[in-house]
Amino acid sequence: xxxxKNQNFPLPENEQQRLQELHSYNILHTLPEKExxxxxxxxxxxxxxxxxxxxxxxxxxxxSKSCVGTNQNSLSRSESICHYTxxxxxxxxxxxxxxxxxxxxxxxxKNDPNYRFYAGAPLITDSNNAIGSICVLDFKERSLLxxxxxxxxxxxxxxxxxxxxxxxxxxxxxxxxxxxxxxKVASHDIRNPxxxxxxxxxxxxxxxxxxxxxxxLNQIITEGATQIDRxxxxxxxxxxxxxxxxxxxxxxxxxxKGLKNIISMFQFSANNKGVELxxxxxxxxxxxxxxxxxxxxxxxxxxxxxLKFTPRGKKVNVHVCYRxxxxxxxxxxxxxxMTEEILQHLFEKKESGGRAGTNNETSYGxxxxxxxxxxxxxxxxxxxxxxxxxxxxIKVTMPAPKADG
Numbered sequence: 283x284x285x286x287k288n289q290n291f292p293l294p295e296n297e298q299q300r301l302q303e304l305h306s307y308n309i310l311h312t313l314p315e316k317e318x319x320x321x322x323x324x325x326x327x328x329x330x331x332x333x334x335x336x337x338x339x340x341x342x343x344x345x346s347k348s349c350v351g352t353n354q355n356s357l358s359r360s361e362s363i364c365h366y367t368x369x370x371x372x373x374x375x376x377x378x379x380x381x382x383x384x385x386x387x388x389x390x391x392k393n394d395p396n397y398r399f400y401a402g403a404p405l406i407t408d409s410n411n412a413i414g415s416i417c418v419l420d421f422k423e424r425s426l427l428x429x430x431x432x433x434x435x436x437x438x439x440x441x442x443x444x445x446x447x448x449x450x451x452x453x454x455x456x457x458x459x460x461x462x463x464x465x466k467v468a469s470h471d472i473r474n475p476x477x478x479x480x481x482x483x484x485x486x487x488x489x490x491x492x493x494x495x496x497x498x499l500n501q502i503i504t505e506g507a508t509q510i511d512r513x514x515x516x517x518x519x520x521x522x523x524x525x526x527x528x529x530x531x532x533x534x535x536x537x538x539k540g541l542k543n544i545i546s547m548f549q550f551s552a553n554n555k556g557v558e559l560x561x562x563x564x565x566x567x568x569x570x571x572x573x574x575x576x577x578x579x580x581x582x583x584x585x586x587x588x589l590k591f592t593p594r595g596k597k598v599n600v601h602v603c604y605r606x607x608x609x610x611x612x613x614x615x616x617x618x619x620m621t622e623e624i625l626q627h628l629f630e631k632k633e634s635g636g637r638a639g640t641n642n643e644t645s646y647g648x649x650x651x652x653x654x655x656x657x658x659x660x661x662x663x664x665x666x667x668x669x670x671x672x673x674x675x676i677k678v679t680m681p682a683p684k685a686d687g
Contacts (some may be wrong), residue, residue, distance in 0.1 A: 291360055293371050296411055298530075298661065301341055304413040307445050308452060310338060310345055317444060318348040322438050326350045328433045329401065329426055331418040336441055337364040338405075338414035352395070361388050367402040368412035373431055375401040378423040399424045401431070403438035416441055461494065479506040505550045517578065528576075530659050534685040535574040537567050537598070537609055541602060544578060548585050555641060556594035559585075559649040564603035570682035572609070577680065583649040584676055586612040590615030590639035591674070609682040616673040625668060629654035653678075 294300060304310070318336055333351035337344050344362035346355045359365055362477070363385060367374040378398050379385040390397055399542035402417035416438045426434075482502040491499075545561045552559035581600070588598040592615045601612040618640060620628070629650050657664050662680035 291362075292369060294412070299409070300368070300411040300413060302659070303407050303409060303411045304338060304340065307413075307449050309347060309445060309448075310340060312347070314348060318441070319350070321441055322348040322350045325416055325418055325434060325437050328437075329418040329430050331399070331401075331420045333397075333419040334417065335364075335419075336405075336414070336416050337362070337402075339365050339368050344414075361390075363388075363400050363417075364402050364415040364417055367404045367417070369416040371404050371406055371410065371412045373401070373403050373435060374415070375426065375431075378427050396421060398422050401426050401434065403431070403434040405438050405442050405445075407442065476506065476510065478594055480504050482506070487640065501550045505554075508547055528656075528659060530573055531575070532572050533574055533630055534569055534571060535577070536569050537577075538563060538575065539603060539681075540578055541581065541600065541611075544585065547582075548589065552589055552598065555589065555592075556638050557592050558597040559589070560597070560599050561639060562599060562601040564601065567602065567604040567609070569685040570604075570609060571681045571685045572680060573660055576660050577609075580653050580662075580678060581611060581613070584611075584678075585652050587649055588613050588615040588617065588674065590643045591615070591619075593640040596673075604682070607681065608679050608685050610677065610679050612675060612677040614673065614675040619670040619672050619674055620668040621670055625666060628666060 288383060296527075301340050314583060322334045322336055326332065331351075334349070335346050336348040339359060339362060342359050344359055344364055346358050346510050349355065353453065357463070363374075363376070363379070366384070375574075376385065376399070377464055379388070379391045379400055382396060385400075397419045399420035399422065402415035405410040406412050416434060418434070479502070482499040486496065486499050509632075514562045535568045536673050540564075541561055545559060548559055585598065585600065592598050598613070598615040601614070603610050654664065657680070660680055665677045665679075668674040
């Protein structure tokens, strides 16, 4: 999720959650629609103003879903009046913009079209996040009547009702798609490790197995179960992110212990493929307060991806260090790398699945989109560098304040 650039305006306390919910409606930069234009026209008529908007306030931009009396459809958030409507989730009115120091120097106040009056009713979600407003403007100083303000707020509620309905319809379509994807995975990706588990379990029933054979078969069963769990978690995580159901949930976490467990989980499959998997801890890492589940899912997906695209005889390394209250985790490999075209679409969900690994390992194309979504939720930064036939390095820098005690 993009953070505000060159910020010179106040932010609401719930900014991260507000942006996450705004994006969940998938409404930004969509085409004009009559149902929203009708509400904007009605706002203009009720307030008796020449100009009206339905505006959505993103991280760095105010974007108009609908407008009446002008053809302006976007401007910088730093010059947005509707931004102030989102701060307190309350009706916002300015009788004369040219006399308000917050807005007097805005270009559209000082110059053509010389707006003077503004009134906006916030678009408030069910989670009490204001994602924008339905607003009206005039070229002369004035104020609204109480009944006009109430009517504007009613229109704002109607805008949100329509956005919520569209969101539910979209989620229903996605749920149907998820069912189809789950059936495909169950018939292919899950069947392979399940066949291995069943074969190993059947062999374990034989009487002439020595301890080494039994240990190997147990490892096959454990690895197969882990692989199935990873596939299902990947699918569920992806869909929950898409439906906006995953929130940031910090807790006390010991990164070194968690990373050692993750490495141990992948060690058998790495050995079986002939890839050297290692963990490097650069300095002392204290217990931290952040989202354990999302961090471990990020690292798990990165290691899985690195092993998939690293051939026999090569290496995968996980390097971790703690600097300035941030946990820096770098997963690097000397595998087949990626072209510039693949890099450009790395974090996009692939409906037809991802590319095959060096041992023809299948991929459903969900791992890296999950990494990006979870990183955004955790306010983490991702940097990727890759060279074809030389390898890939992915560094994730995540805020991780020390845990008290």
